[in-house]
Amino acid sequence: xxxxxxxxxxxLRSDQFSGLMLLALALYVAWENRxxxxxxxxxxxxxxxxxxxxxxxxxxxLLIALWGARSRPLAAVKWTEAxxxxxxxxxxxxxxxxxxxxxYRLTVIALLxxxxxxxxxxxxxxxxxxxxxxxxxSFYVVGDLLHVPLPRSPWGF
Amino acid sequence: MVETFQNLLxxxxxxxxxxxxxxxxxxxxxxTLVGMMPxxxxxAGISLLLPATFGLNPxxxxxxxxxxxxxxxxxxxxxxILLRIPGEAASVMTCVDGYAMTLNGRAGPALAIAAIGSFIxGTLGVIGLMLLAPTLAAWxxxxxxxxxxxxxxMGLFILAYMSGGSMLKTLAMATLGLLLGMIGIDVMSGYTxxxxxxxxxxxxxxxxxxxxxxxxxxxxxxxxxxxVAPKVQRPKLRDxxxxxxxxxxxxxxxxxxxxxxxxxxIIPGSAHIISSFVSYGIERRLAKDPGRFGKGAIxxxxxxxxxxxxxxxxxxxxMMALGIPTSPVTAVMIAAIMVHGILPGPLLIQQQPELFWGxxxxxxxxxxxxxxxxxxxxxxxxxxxxxxxxxLYPCILCFCILGTYSxxxxxxxxxxxxxxxxxxxxxxxxxYDLAPVAxxxxxxxxxxxxxxxxxxxxxxxxxxxxxxxxxxVMFALGAILFLFAIKPLVFKGKDWRSTVGLENE
Numbered sequence: 044x045x046x047x048x049x050x051x052x053x054x055l056r057s058d059q060f061s062g063l064m065l066l067a068l069a070l071y072v073a074w075e076n077r078x079x080x081x082x083x084x085x086x087x088x089x090x091x092x093x094x095x096x097x098x099x100x101x102x103x104x105l106l107i108a109l110w111g112a113r114s115r116p117l118a119a120v121k122w123t124e125a126x127x128x129x130x131x132x133x134x135x136x137x138x139x140x141x142x143x144x145x146x147y148r149l150t151v152i153a154l155l156x157x158x159x160x161x162x163x164x165x166x167x168x169x170x171x172x173x174x175x176x177x178x179x180x181s182f183y184v185v186g187d188l189l190h191v192p193l194p195r196s197p198w199g200f
Numbered sequence: 201m202v203e204t205f206q207n208l209l210x211x212x213x214x215x216x217x218x219x220x221x222x223x224x225x226x227x228x229x230x231x232t233l234v235g236m237m238p239x240x241x242x243x244a245g246i247s248l249l250l251p252a253t254f255g256l257n258p259x260x261x262x263x264x265x266x267x268x269x270x271x272x273x274x275x276x277x278x279x280x281i282l283l284r285i286p287g288e289a290a291s292v293m294t295c296v297d298g299y300a301m302t303l304n305g306r307a308g309p310a311l312a313i314a315a316i317g318s319f320i321x322g323t324l325g326v327i328g329l330m331l332l333a334p335t336l337a338a339w340x341x342x343x344x345x346x347x348x349x350x351x352x353x354m355g356l357f358i359l360a361y362m363s364g365g366s367m368l369k370t371l372a373m374a375t376l377g378l379l380l381g382m383i384g385i386d387v388m389s390g391y392t393x394x395x396x397x398x399x400x401x402x403x404x405x406x407x408x409x410x411x412x413x414x415x416x417x418x419x420x421x422x423x424x425x426x427x428v429a430p431k432v433q434r435p436k437l438r439d440x441x442x443x444x445x446x447x448x449x450x451x452x453x454x455x456x457x458x459x460x461x462x463x464x465x466i467i468p469g470s471a472h473i474i475s476s477f478v479s480y481g482i483e484r485r486l487a488k489d490p491g492r493f494g495k496g497a498i499x500x501x502x503x504x505x506x507x508x509x510x511x512x513x514x515x516x517x518x519m520m521a522l523g524i525p526t527s528p529v530t531a532v533m534i535a536a537i538m539v540h541g542i543l544p545g546p547l548l549i550q551q552q553p554e555l556f557w558g559x560x561x562x563x564x565x566x567x568x569x570x571x572x573x574x575x576x577x578x579x580x581x582x583x584x585x586x587x588x589x590x591x592l593y594p595c596i597l598c599f600c601i602l603g604t605y606s607x608x609x610x611x612x613x614x615x616x617x618x619x620x621x622x623x624x625x626x627x628x629x630x631x632y633d634l635a636p637v638a639x640x641x642x643x644x645x646x647x648x649x650x651x652x653x654x655x656x657x658x659x660x661x662x663x664x665x666x667x668x669x670x671x672x673v674m675f676a677l678g679a680i681l682f683l684f685a686i687k688p689l690v691f692k693g694k695d696w697r698s699t700v701g702l703e704n705e
Contacts, residue, residue, distance in 0.1 A: 061630040084662075090393075093379065093394075096382065100372060103371050107369065131420070131421060139611055139614040143611060151602075155594050158597070163591075
């Protein structure tokens, strides 16, 4: 996390950025907290503890930003896998949307086909074997053997 | 002492039932596999298995989950030694000298010493748990809301002091976790806070989606690029026997690591991770020739591996005796027990002796099972490491979604899981430790309730925290540790982190 001040160019440092983000989050939560009565020091209301916490978070965020001048430059934070990470998250988001609509097995099979076949570019046969095998085997173990209720498709599948 | 042995006999009468033995074995096996797989640490493993325990009786449930926990501690060392890939975070220090031993053709003895050290430390840790937890629980019966407030505050201060990385970042993450814990219905007033119109958030944010998202999904997002299966050595049984000299050199580190790990395990934070770092630092400092470290010193494997296993046992002391989790793993385990209507805390040992002593005895059994599993069968387990990560991570991701959804059949939990995965990914990029978030989430409702109950008891007088001796001592200890923690920020100088090779501001 730390680096000598001379090693990077001028500009925002990673800790300065993350500290300011925490400060922004604290301000946002403080704004949302207006809806709840804070009460008094002697008789705290539902907004009291969140207010204490956002003040503390804001102060810490500010300190991280102030002490962050010696951290690495923000531009030095590498995001090489970020595109892949976003694609994975979006695929999982679609899976979450589909889960209760088309059932667990079809959702998992579709997700695995996408991740293995499209994202990882594996050959069709292993993709089909892994997707079908995992989809059916995990449903059998978790749903049938362990009796955890998993969503089924409208066709009962 | 006689009473303790009688209780332990009761525990063994429970733990040696065939059904419990089978589940202890299954837990240890799953834990070993989970510990070996990068991206699936003990927390993710336990969280994913949690829904499957709902239909089991509470003793079996906790034995199974505990088996996964300490099984993962064992399993994590295998990948560290053979591949220089820590299966879980506590095995990072084992990579250094463990992998160097592999390069020197001594992978077998490194694996053997790791397993033997883990066994001894795990067993000593259980003895510590057995002796300390009932005493602590009996003492904790005197605790009221002010003492719990002081205890939780002290825990948070200790967390800041003992954090592996930057103290400010640890405090920020603990506060973030506490804020997450504010979501949902306020039990004192009935207000629903920060639910943004989502009815399901009225119950608050669950520990499972947060923990699996922060630790499991974020790890997958960080590591998803790796596609090539690494070359793996398969040590044979006869290669595992360490030399007499290696045994001699390992005795001290195993003893010190066990004691140190157990003590660090009791305090809040990522104890099993910190204990392995501290143990490595101490062994390097005590060595006659510190230059051997990093080049295959057996002490660099024996100490950290013993420490992280002892810390896993130590973490159960406050969980069982006080009902307070000191790590995300114990937080999930408390959730698992509470599903069965059992509240961990000072009365647990009195009211549910079969559960507590059965659990303790099962840990002795589990340690033996793990020694048997990890030594002769290491050649079988390493085959798992031949599966390319590009095939492994989509399946782990599906397990994450499956496990999170099935805890309460809620899609909101899946969305929280994905959001936490994304947040965890970004936070790790900026060097934040995520364990305090999960810990803060669990402690938040307890802290808020006990604080407000204390003020209700004293009609708003804050003096209640200094008038009651136990609370006053805890607050004073917390304040002293907090001052020690901020000292390196105010006065330039080294603190304990830099002496053991941990990151520091």
